[in-house]
Amino acid sequence: MITEIYSLAEYESELAKPGLAVLDFYSPNCGPCHMIAPLYNQIAQDQTTVRFYKVNGLDDAGCLVQRKAAVTWWPTLVVYKEGKEIWRDRVPNPPSGDPLRSLEVYLSRVDG
Template structure:
């Protein structure tokens, strides 16, 4: 399930929680954002132990979240673990699925159990 973060306080509260959170910074008027949305949804559906969010950078409140996260491009995908950024990629224009494929591979890698126990 993907939730919308609308306020800076929501963003900060989500980052304060332990575990993984993936954020998709987007704009409703961004063509590449619409192209990747179904792929982002599919990734979210296949990883139920990870929290997935969208942040509308055009909203006044969403732009504050975007600024706090130092995002300057739509769409940008960011992964946080225990509040710390551990991965980021931007989707180019024209859009490509490569950043989402990279996200999916990264999530699989960090979710693998350690061979050391």
């Protein structure tokens, strides 16, 4: 299941929880974001012990979260463990599934 983050407080609260959290920083107007969405959804369905989130960088609150996470590109995928960033990758334009495959491999190796 993927949960949308709507505020900076929610972002900080979710990252404070134990375990792994994956965030997809996106924009609803971003073509590559739409292209990777089904792959991201599939990974979220397959990974039952990892929490998955989306952050809309065009939304005012999402923009604050994006700034706090130092994200400057859509889509960017970030993995946190106990609130600390442990992995990050950007999906290129034109989009490629490589970052998502890399995410899948990474999650399979990391102890959640």
